[in-house]
Amino acid sequence: MFKKIGLLVGAILIALVGVVAFNTFTNTPSTASVDPIKLPPIDADAAAARLSEAVRIETISIGRDDPPAAAEFDRLHLLISSSFPLVQETLQRDVVGDHSLLYTWKGSDPSLPPVLLMGHMDVVPIEPGTEQDWEEGPFSGTIKNGAIWGRGTLDDKLSVFAILEAAEYLLAENFTPKRTIYFAFGHDEEIGGENGAGKIAALLKERGVKLSFTLDEGMVIVDGLMPGVDEPIAFIALAEKGYLTLQLAAMAEGGHSSIPPRTTAIGKIARAVARLEDNRFPAALISPAANMFDTLAPHMSMPLKAIISNRWLFDPILLGELGKGGATNAMVRTTTAVTIAEGGTKDNVLPTIAMATINFRMLPGTTIQDVVDHVTAVVDDPDIEITVKQGNDPSKVSDQNGEGYRLIETTIRETLPDVLVSPGLMLAGSDSKHYEAIAENSYRFIPMRFGPEDLARVHGTNERIMIDNYAEIIQFYRRLMQNVAG
Numbered sequence: 051m052f053k054k055i056g057l058l059v060g061a062i063l064i065a066l067v068g069v070v071a072f073n074t075f076t077n078t079p080s081t082a083s084v085d086p087i088k089l090p091p092i093d094a095d096a097a098a099a100r101l102s103e104a105v106r107i108e109t110i111s112i113g114r115d116d117p118p119a120a121a122e123f124d125r126l127h128l129l130i131s132s133s134f135p136l137v138q139e140t141l142q143r144d145v146v147g148d149h150s151l152l153y154t155w156k157g158s159d160p161s162l163p164p165v166l167l168m169g170h171m172d173v174v175p176i177e178p179g180t181e182q183d184w185e186e187g188p189f190s191g192t193i194k195n196g197a198i199w200g201r202g203t204l205d206d207k208l209s210v211f212a213i214l215e216a217a218e219y220l221l222a223e224n225f226t227p228k229r230t231i232y233f234a235f236g237h238d239e240e241i242g243g244e245n246g247a248g249k250i251a252a253l254l255k256e257r258g259v260k261l262s263f264t265l266d267e268g269m270v271i272v273d274g275l276m277p278g279v280d281e282p283i284a285f286i287a288l289a290e291k292g293y294l295t296l297q298l299a300a301m302a303e304g305g306h307s308s309i310p311p312r313t314t315a316i317g318k319i320a321r322a323v324a325r326l327e328d329n330r331f332p333a334a335l336i337s338p339a340a341n342m343f344d345t346l347a348p349h350m351s352m353p354l355k356a357i358i359s360n361r362w363l364f365d366p367i368l369l370g371e372l373g374k375g376g377a378t379n380a381m382v383r384t385t386t387a388v389t390i391a392e393g394g395t396k397d398n399v400l401p402t403i404a405m406a407t408i409n410f411r412m413l414p415g416t417t418i419q420d421v422v423d424h425v426t427a428v429v430d431d432p433d434i435e436i437t438v439k440q441g442n443d444p445s446k447v448s449d450q451n452g453e454g455y456r457l458i459e460t461t462i463r464e465t466l467p468d469v470l471v472s473p474g475l476m477l478a479g480s481d482s483k484h485y486e487a488i489a490e491n492s493y494r495f496i497p498m499r500f501g502p503e504d505l506a507r508v509h510g511t512n513e514r515i516m517i518d519n520y521a522e523i524i525q526f527y528r529r530l531m532q533n534v535a536g
């Protein structure tokens with residue numbers, strides 16, 4: 051009897067190993083080859099000088115309740131008009147929401163659905179106290195050691211200027227697109243984008259525009275950041291996570307601390323926070339993070355390749371490992387971050403109120419209401435009031451087989467032949483969400499090359515872009531416009 055069971059277990063194990071090995075070794079890259087194109091010459095130094103001038107204009111978005119830097123945006127608009135005379139002369143230009151710009155490059159064939167390329171002109175402030183840590187002034191636009199330094203060189207004046215550089219080159223060659231191409235440059239992306247991208251989208255909707263796709267900031271080319279993959283990877287984000295801030299408040303009687311109740315307002319809030327941290331949202335490997343692993347698995351080294359080629363068997367192990375990391379955890383889970391705690395003013399007074407602010411980033415498919423329901427159930431305390439402070443649901447997941455993805459992927463292979471292309475999930479937010487209603491698909495990618503130390507430059511200290519990389523980005527947009535144009 052035991053011998054029979056032993057034989058059976060042995061047979062199952064051999065079969066299992068066979069299936070795992072088969073799935074692993076037959077998982078090879080499937081993309082049809084695309085030949086790199088010969089890139090036309092561009093004047094990278096002149097382009098760098100123009101971006102450097104833009105960095106010196108302090109178009110800072112401070113907060114939702116602060117007025118926009120109107121005079122600075124006027125200066126930036128003037129710089130754009132004078133730097134790109136052919137764009138200024140040929141394209142229709144609308145100023146929207148006072149400071150945002152919409153350019154229309156009219157195509158000759160109105161039957162083709164238009165495409166919209168995006169960037170934003172505002173930047174985040176410098177965190178007080180970190181000014182001295184910058185190697186070059188944050189608004190100096192210094193060109194040194196092959197780089198352009200300052201706010202906006204990664205996020206996101208570079209894409210505004212790279213798009214315009216590309217268009218100016220094409221116009222100089224008398225290029226005319228068959229398909230209409232829009233350029234949309236918002237002025238308030240860093241504070242939600244309602245007055246910029248929001249109003250541009252409303253204007254396009256009013257004009258009856260239906261876009262094939264939008265391309266915005268979001269993900270980049272990463273090098274040395276993906277375990278098991280040696281090549282740099284261009285991640286095209288198919289979706290962005292949702293954003294939700296909840297406030298939890300506990301009320302109490304107050305009074306003198308010499309006669310305290312069993313639990314204070316602070317104690318109630320502390321218990322609620324502890325319960326939330328102990329009961330995270332479950333991890334799930336769903337689209338687009340799942341698409342990413344499926345696309346990259348053939349390029350991975352062992353044992354990752356075997357694990358990801360056999361997700362039917364190893365998903366629990368994979369999820370466990372991914373859940374341990376910072377960024378990888380955020381790819382597979384709706385995250386919970388307690389960011390503010392308030393309560394109490396004096397050491398011998400019982401507080402009448404204590405509050406905690408919690409920021410959630412939702413996976414595609416998880417709504418604001420889902421989070422509120424989860425929090426209500428986990429906190430399980432009728433004395434705690436839960437209020438939605440601010441939020442937007444996650445984006446929809448765009449099609450990895452859509453026309454736009456194919457055009458972007460082809461353009462990457464033609465202009466940046468050293469990189470792999472993969473779908474991805476954007477962990478932060480972008481202006482793309484404002485166009486969802488009028489765009490069939492939304493993709494988020496700029497071919498900036500990021501090594502392990504570069505992520506901290508975005509919204510951080512020493513933001514800068516290498517001029518060589520900036521030239522690649524201009525070439526990318528230029529080729530993309532040609533490919534998109536039809």
Ligand SMILES: [Zn+2]
Pocket residue numbers: 170205206239267
């Ligand atoms: Zn940005």
